[in-house]
Amino acid sequence: MYTLKELIKITRKQLALDYNCDITDFVKKGNTITTNDLLNDRRIYSHDGCLLKILCYRGIAIITTDKELIPWVKEKLKDEDASWLFEYPKLRLIDRKLNDFGHEIADIHHYYIPDAKAQFITPLFDIKWYEHQDIHQFKNDDRFNEALAFEETHPDMLAVAAFDGDQIMGMAGASADSKTMWQIGIDVLPEYRGKGVGANLTALLKQEILKRGKVPFYGTVESHDISKNIAFRAGFLPAWAEVHSQKMES
Incomplete structure (x- = not known):
């Protein structure tokens, strides 16, 4: 079994591959902007290579986008508090900018990893x-x-x-x-x-x-x-x- 520290390390390593960033970006202050280069061993979904995707993790954001959008992202999103980045007014702002490029927000999900201290469970059925x-x-x-x-x-x-x-x-x-x-x-x-x-x-x-x-x-x-x-x-x-x-x- 893993400790919580080990679970977090593996998670950060995977997210760094998914968002073309460095694992140290998860512990530094401020948001990070990257280009959407497709790295080996990333998670691959139907939206792979999309125009914009944003990861919010422990108060920081990794914003991965096309080079054309980077100036706007730097101006509007770089200094935003990532903890509140997915509030509707900010999402509406992002969606309107995406519309200029013929794109739109497709999905928002949040994710969970195991609690290393969770009680061991046996079958109930x-x-x-x-x-x-x-x-x-x-x-x-x-x-x-x-x-x-x-x-x-x-x-x-x-x-x-x-x-x-x-x-x-x-x-x-x-x-x-x-x-x-x-x-x-x-x-x-x-x-x-x-x-x-x-x-x-x-x-x-x-x-x-x-x-x-x-x-x-x-x-x-x-x-x-x-x-x-x-x-x-x-x-x-x-x-x-x-x-x-x-x-x-x-």
Whole structure:
């Protein structure tokens, strides 16, 4: 298992690859502006290479963008307090500037890493584990769209399901979003919600990922209180937030 210090070190190293910055940028004062060079071993998603993406981490921001936008970013965002950078008035300002280039804000997520002091969790239900080669059977099962990604750039590596007899109650899955960090997603069937299924499966999967020498992380959006509560109850701590852009549809 990792200490919190080790978890933070691995997380910073990965985010530095994702945002083309130096790991020391996470401990210096002030925000950092970088160009969106695509580094090996970065996390690769559908917005890879987007015009603008911003990482807020412990009161600082890493702003990665195209060279054309850098003068504006320096003027408007460089000296902003990163803790408040994702307030709506600032996001509206950013979105309007992106519109000038035919782009817009696409998504805002915040992310969690394990609490190294979290209590060890045991199963509350009958469970079954699925390794990478076993997960394909769920490819066309839309009950588990959050738990399983089926993406080549971040393949599903491990999943765990809770059962009520022969009926799956819920499933947590982990995708290898990078060599060191696996992202957890969770789905609980409507009739089994509110029974602790999501938190228990997420915690079990988190523990198993840590045993395998990877760092699990969990992402959600600000308005999803149920998802945030699952993260906290499963032994996760808030770690960083991200926003990224996309090209506007014509």
